[in-house]
Amino acid sequence: MAGTDELLFPGMSAEAIDARLKRLRVQNIILGALHLVQAVAVYALNETGFKLPISGTYPQGPPGTPADLIQIGELDIGFWVFAFLAISAIAHFTIASPWYFPRYAADIRRGKNTARWVEYSISSTIMVILIASVTGVVDVAAFIAIAGANIAMIAFGDLQERYLRPGGSLLPFWLGTLVGLAPWVAIVFYVLGIGDANADLSQVPGFVWVIVVALFAFFFSFGLNQWLQYKRIGKWSNYFRGETTYIVLSLVAKSLLAWQVFANTLIPPA
Secondary structure (H helix, E strand, O other): OHHHHHHHOOOOOHHHHHHHHHHHHHHHHHHHHHHHHHHHHHHHHOOOOOEEEEEEEOOOOOOOOOOOEEEEEEEEHHHHHHHHHHHHHHHHHHHHOOOOHHHHHHHHHOOOOHHHHHHHHHHHHHHHHHHHHHOOOOEHHHHHHHHHHHHHHHHHHHHHHHHOOOOOOOHHHHHHHHHHHHHHHHHHHHHHOOOOOOOOHHHOOHHHHHHHHHHHHHHHHHHHHHHHHHHOOHHHHOHHHHHHHHHHHHHHHHHHHHHHHHHHHHOOOO
């Protein structure tokens, strides 16, 4: 353990590590409360019932036969933003709970956080589907593919921590980055109107461009944090810096993601 501690927490005594873990517990409680407050606020403000379609095309003859786009459901944007925030709150409270915190502390001392990746696989998948929906994606097959690519990205992040230590190979990280970019290619494809001869980018509201660029930056800030952590750059040579940054991003980036997407439900239709 001493060797592991020196690699992950250089210059820190066992007592200092224990004290830092206690701070992380308090921080998780605080963030759980802040996410919960936001979830309640979104639930209370979600009065418009703003929904976007989920559609699909089905075989209506031999391959190549034109098929109608059939609406099979709706995506309640406000409800799923609420769910995104609520799941984040539950995750933070779970980490700080008496029954799970000992495992969390043991995981941190090994340079991993399994709970983080489990939560991200759910919450970030909800968020990327919402982002795709508000930028024009409606096909159920696209949503399934986007969810699969995002979950694979999170799984590679978990593999990076589970089997490799900072300073080692970044192969899982780069594979995760590759599959994680796929949903954003689809989103940009729709926003740019690629393949649509009648597409007029001047008709795309300015706030859509801001949302796409800002959300991309917030979304991948989590990946940047892992890269800094595993390259052991500056203060990120201490595993606690990366873990603390994940916690900060959980509040700042997730909040900005949630409210930018939810703001679409508050804009009256033209």
